[in-house]
Each structure stands twice: as structure tokens, then as C-alpha cells.
Amino acid sequence: MSCLLAAALAGNFYDDMDITFGNQRAKIFNNGQDLSLSLDHFSGSGFQSKHEYLFGRFDMQLKLVPGNSAGTVTTFYLSSQGAGHDEIDFEFLGNSSGNPYTIHTNVYAQGKGDKEQQFRPWFDPTAAFHTYTIVWNSQRIIFLIDNISIRVFEASGVPFPNRQPMRVYASLWNADDWATQGGRVKTDWTKAPFTASYRKFNANANKVGPDQTSENNNQAWSTQGLDAAGRNRIRWVHANYMIYNYCTDNSRFPAGLPPECKTSKFL
Numbered sequence: 001m002s003c004l005l006a007a008a009l010a011g012n013f014y015d016d017m018d019i020t021f022g023n024q025r026a027k028i029f030n031n032g033q034d035l036s037l038s039l040d041h042f043s044g045s046g047f048q049s050k051h052e053y054l055f056g057r058f059d060m061q062l063k064l065v066p067g068n069s070a071g072t073v074t075t076f077y078l079s080s081q082g083a084g085h086d087e088i089d090f091e092f093l094g095n096s097s098g099n100p101y102t103i104h105t106n107v108y109a110q111g112k113g114d115k116e117q118q119f120r121p122w123f124d125p126t127a128a129f130h131t132y133t134i135v136w137n138s139q140r141i142i143f144l145i146d147n148i149s150i151r152v153f154e155a156s157g158v159p160f161p162n163r164q165p166m167r168v169y170a171s172l173w174n175a176d177d178w179a180t181q182g183g184r185v186k187t188d189w190t191k192a193p194f195t196a197s198y199r200k201f202n203a204n205a206n207k208v209g210p211d212q213t214s215e216n217n218n219q220a221w222s223t224q225g226l227d228a229a230g231r232n233r234i235r236w237v238h239a240n241y242m243i244y245n246y247c248t249d250n251s252r253f254p255a256g257l258p259p260e261c262k263t264s265k266f267l
């Protein structure tokens, strides 16, 4: 019985997602269990969730563009719509063969972002699927990779996404004007099409809208924070794999660092 329940809860891309651009470059296959996005010199591709959510835990497994992925950007993010939007981003900036991906994260609250943190993966993100997770509750946002917290953004005392429902989005597109080594390394179109793979999407989240059937059997995410082990691991990630942190970029904020940077325990 619990197996049936777990299977029913695991996402199906046909049920959960709409292809938003790229036509046949986005493919759902294997009975809705797998989705691939591709990019060629005419277009990238992308999809978005059918539902909107207000808080939840969102898991996606991704296998990134292998080989020479310079110029490509693969994404998995949450966003509200309209002016003053909220957004919680994972973006994966490709690189030339043998050079590491950059895992880029950002948070927008009421239209304002400028909260980038970037990381190197401690694994080859193109060799196998890894699980990328956004936990979004009323107290904080947590970014995780394979259940290891890499970033925490606390709500206390700062603008925070807490009123606008968000959809899940994913895309693969060309950004060779800025993505790789500051735009110096361009997409090698002789290697196209580029392909990234997605599977095992799971939203354990508050659905908003007319058919808000609950996907909320396990509400652990709603109070999720970091325990002692989680704090040790995030310190390990930050010490070894963080390559950019807006909270230490004084030259960017001459009038002073944003307030959340002063209270954050994980600088």
C-alpha cells in the first residue's frame, strides 16, 4: 500500500507540466517519467507546471548537457508572474569540455533580486542524475543538492516571497553572450543539439487554484531548517565549493551589504 501511495505521489510530466517553448525540442517519454530539453541554433526549449503553489518542497532530478556545454544555460526555478515578481532560481551555466559547470542561485522578492550565490558541483553533473531541491516555507528558502543544503535564505526582517503563488519552470537556452567565462567562450553550434534530462519531479506543496487537491501528506518541509548535521554540511559546501557570494561583494554594495548578509550564519 505504501508503495502504491509513493508511486501515486511521484510526479508524471504529462500530468504536471506544459511545454512552453521549443516545440518538439521538449520531449516527454517513458510514460511521463522522463523529460528532455534540447537546444539548437534556432531555439531552446522549456516547460512549466500546470499548477501554482504557495510554499512547498520541489524536487527535480537533472542530468546536464554533457561535453562542450559552453554558452548553454539549464534552469529549474520557481516564479510568480507580473510586476514585482518573486523567483527562486537554480541555473546551471555550461562550460567548455573539461571545465566545471557553475551552479548559480538567486532569490527575487517583490521584483528585486541581486542575491546571487554560485557554487561548483562536487560531482560531474553530466554523468548521472542528481536531485536539486527548493524548500520554500514561510520562514526560509533552502536550496539542496542530493539532500545537502547549499544555501539558506532566511525570511526574518527582509523582503521575502510569501504572498505570490509560483509555478515551477525549467528551460535550456543559449546565453553565450554572458554565461561562460563572462561571455568569452561561445556556443559551439557544430555540437548541437544540446540536451539536458529531467526526471522524478515531485512537488510536496500547497497547490493554489480551483483544484487544490492536497499533495501534502508529509508536511516536514513547512518547518524545515538545518539541524547540526545540516549546518556542518553547508559549512563544508561553503568552504570548498562556493565561488561567489553577494554577501561578501562589498564593491557591489557601496552603501552597505544587504541586511540579510549581516544576520546570516553561513557567510
Ligand SMILES: *[C@@H]1O[C@H](CO)[C@@H](O)[C@H](O)[C@H]1NC(C)=O
Pocket (backbone or CB within 6 Å): 093, 094, 095, 096, 099, 100, 101, 102, 179, 180, 181, 182
Ligand atoms: C568554466 O571554466 C573556467 C575555467 O576553469 C572557470 O573560470 C569558469 O568559472 C567556469 N564556468 C563558467 C560558467 O564559465
